[in-house]
Amino acid sequence: MKTLDFEQLFESKLANGEMIEPKDWMPENYRKHNIRQISQHAHSEIVGMLPEGNWITRAPSLRRKLVLLAKVQDEGGHGLYLYTAAESMGISRDELLDALHTGKAKYSSIFNYPTLTWADVPAIGWLVDGAAIMNQVMLQRTSYGPYSRAMIRICKEESFHQRQGYEGMCALAFGTPDQKKMAQDALNRFWFPTLMMFGPPDKESPNSENALKWRIKRETNDELRQKFVNQTVPQIDYLGLDYPTNSGIKWNEAKQEYDFNEPDWVEFKNVISGNGPCNKERIEARVKAHNNGAWVRAAAAAYAEKQKQKSVAA
Amino acid sequence: MKDSQGPLWEVFIQKKSGQPFVHAGNIHAFDKEMALQNARDTYTRRMEGVAIWVVMSSNIVSSSPEEQGSFFDPANDKIFRHPTFYQVPDAIKHM
Ligand SMILES: [Fe+2]
Ligand SMILES: [Fe+2]
Numbered sequence: 547m548k549t550l551d552f553e554q555l556f557e558s559k560l561a562n563g564e565m566i567e568p569k570d571w572m573p574e575n576y577r578k579h580n581i582r583q584i585s586q587h588a589h590s591e592i593v594g595m596l597p598e599g600n601w602i603t604r605a606p607s608l609r610r611k612l613v614l615l616a617k618v619q620d621e622g623g624h625g626l627y628l629y630t631a632a633e634s635m636g637i638s639r640d641e642l643l644d645a646l647h648t649g650k651a652k653y654s655s656i657f658n659y660p661t662l663t664w665a666d667v668p669a670i671g672w673l674v675d676g677a678a679i680m681n682q683v684m685l686q687r688t689s690y691g692p693y694s695r696a697m698i699r700i701c702k703e704e705s706f707h708q709r710q711g712y713e714g715m716c717a718l719a720f721g722t723p724d725q726k727k728m729a730q731d732a733l734n735r736f737w738f739p740t741l742m743m744f745g746p747p748d749k750e751s752p753n754s755e756n757a758l759k760w761r762i763k764r765e766t767n768d769e770l771r772q773k774f775v776n777q778t779v780p781q782i783d784y785l786g787l788d789y790p791t792n793s794g795i796k797w798n799e800a801k802q803e804y805d806f807n808e809p810d811w812v813e814f815k816n817v818i819s820g821n822g823p824c825n826k827e828r829i830e831a832r833v834k835a836h837n838n839g840a841w842v843r844a845a846a847a848a849y850a851e852k853q854k855q856k857s858v859a860a
Numbered sequence: 861m862k863d864s865q866g867p868l869w870e871v872f873i874q875k876k877s878g879q880p881f882v883h884a885g886n887i888h889a890f891d892k893e894m895a896l897q898n899a900r901d902t903y904t905r906r907m908e909g910v911a912i913w914v915v916m917s918s919n920i921v922s923s924s925p926e927e928q929g930s931f932f933d934p935a936n937d938k939i940f941r942h943p944t945f946y947q948v949p950d951a952i953k954h955m
Contacts, residue, residue, distance in 0.1 A: 630885060849891070
């Protein structure tokens with residue numbers, strides 16, 4: 547088959563709503579786009595373990611501690627599903643990790659914000675996982691098979707993350723005045739960084755056009771952001787918390803949805819390019835964990851080699 | 861592909877006894893035992909299965925998508941392999 551035929555086959559698969567699988571021919575840019583997006587997603591899951599991991603030893607009760615441990619472990623699992631989905635496009639885990647450790651690869655800007663109080667843990671589960679779910683539900687139908695299958699698995703696990711978060715927010719918002727203050731403070735700090743998770747506005751989003759054309763994404767950044775706000779505002783109301791300062795949240799009767807202020811996109815660019823409050827700390831923690839594990843990998847490889855020799859000799 | 865994480869494995873999970881093993885995804889591991897443990901920790905944190913198979917990805921043989929048409933061609937025109945091809949009198953039950 548000539549390249550043209552391959553390309554036609556690829557296009558017709560997309561047009562018919564069929565999935566692209568690892569062995570299928572695909573345009574180089576499709577491959578590149580997916581590797582970038584899937585690996586960014588994987589890095590976000592792994593780096594995302596850090597801000598919440600910060601509170602595991604200081605969780606306020608054994609129940610909350612068990613829940614948080616399970617959630618953080620899930621996020622590690624999500625990273626693993628996604629890394630292997632990216633690897634199926636012909637890049638090695640070493641290359642992927644290296645890109646993260648050297649700052650070449652990006653991850654979600656949200657994880658570069660600190661978790662200052664316990665209230666940040668439920669706020670993250672509620673808002674950050676809530677925003678992630680919105681994106682991931684869409685990605686279940688993404689055009690690359692392994693990515694789509696990883697997303698289906700992940701979505702099944704995410705719903706507990708958001709629910710435990712909202713439950714924790716309820717406990718604080720309906721608790722003592724000090725607890726309610728903590729909840730409000732966490733909402734205030736995480737509101738705009740959460741809105742940033744959907745990416746830059748459509749008119750400034752460089753990767754969106756291809757992503758939509760190739761059915762990698764099915765909804766635009768702005769559409770998802772609006773959907774998230776519509777869903778979340780009544781949840782703020784239920785908690786009896788105030789809308790975050792400058793959030794500009796207001797019901798629009800004509801549009802039948804909420805108006806809201808855009809986050810500060812200059813801040814977003816700053817954080818994404820490495821200058822957020824915790825970027826340095828996050829990467830240092832990942833590099834340290836990776837390097838501390840080097841001897842374990844070496845020992846495991848040596849052991850496997852020795853077993854192989856033994857079975858050959860026997 | 862050479863990787864400091866060990867070779868890649870395919871993971872298959874049986875949901876319930878008697879059901880087929882279904883592909884779940886991949887993991888990295890250095891040997892069989894570690895592959896089983898990693899598969900368990902990665903793919904069955906919520907009782908998703910009662911048994912696991914792991915096989916090194918390099919041992920998988922796969923048909924190629926480009927030849928899908930010709931490869932499955934022999935089955936294409938054999939409708940007589942399906943029960944609906946045959947006429948059975950209306951009076952006959954349980955068939
Ligand atoms: Fe996750
Ligand atoms: Fe999550």
